Amino acid sequence: MPREKERDLDKNLYEKIDHYGLVPNVEACLTCGKCVGNCPVAVINPSFNSRQMIRDVLVGNATRLLQSEEIWQCFWCGYCYQSCPMGIHFPLLMMQIRYLAIENNYGLRYFAPFKKFALRARDDGMTFVAGSTRGRERIMAIRSEAGMTPWPEISEKAREEYKALFDLTGTTAWLEAIDPEAEIPASYTYREGRIVHD
Ligand code: SF4
Ligand code: SF4
Structure with missing residues (x-):
């Protein structure tokens, strides 16, 4: 199946997810992948990729992000946050991604x-x-x-x-x-x- 089409992207996705401005620095992501390298879930499941999820938040790929199983696999250990050179609080972002998913009837x-x-x-x-x-x-x-x-x-x-x-x-x-x-x-x-x- 091809990647999402430009017209399907939600340009306001980040704003919708981080409604209260709890993780204001996501755009500073360097795509270095340290978060993925230190994530225990990614070790077990190679399709779990916090770096890719951050990209999807920023480009507005709501379809794949909110409808995916992976957003329910993080267990908030915090290793990604500890290892991020930019101090991006991915666990907190993940919590808010789930809220938006729930509000759209995914993962209930x-x-x-x-x-x-x-x-x-x-x-x-x-x-x-x-x-x-x-x-x-x-x-x-x-x-x-x-x-x-x-x-x-x-x-x-x-x-x-x-x-x-x-x-x-x-x-x-x-x-x-x-x-x-x-x-x-x-x-x-x-x-x-x-x-x-x-
Ligand atoms: S460790 Fe931080 S800067 Fe690097 S990809 Fe992950 S979120 Fe982005
Ligand atoms: S908080 Fe979630 S995404 Fe971050 S390292 Fe732990 S399981 Fe992985």
Whole structure:
């Protein structure tokens, strides 16, 4: 399949991704590839290429970037940022790429667990609940041995404040608007530097 056509490029892609200006220096990328050379995901999957993704952000290649599987493979270890001579915070850029992908209904199956955790945090003040009675008992025993209360205590006031933060910042509305059923399969990959549809 050929590369994207000029007319299909989104010239405002970088602006859309870095909406809040959190990674303002992407245009300073030297294409040196140090980020790729130090990325553990790239070792396992040669089609994962942060340098190429940065190029796509800058030229506006929204199709390949937002619809690709690779944007869900980064696990934010930060090695790319540590090794970048220009101090480009690729992990933070990646986080925002995912937000834009989600808003366009790509990768929702990857996002679904996070949505569940986040809404639980809003309601209960904590994201983790042991899945089994045995697991819960084990956690309680370890906590007690360590001199802690058997289970984390969250005051009603703290719960209310946490909930208010979610609601006032629009996070609750944003999370609830995301419908996993609306997913458009993320089926493009970076293999061979071209668009490949599985
Ligand atoms: S290490 Fe930094 S400058 Fe080099 S390609 Fe990666 S992002 Fe660009
Ligand atoms: S933060 Fe992501 S892109 Fe950067 S080195 Fe780690 S896995 Fe690779």
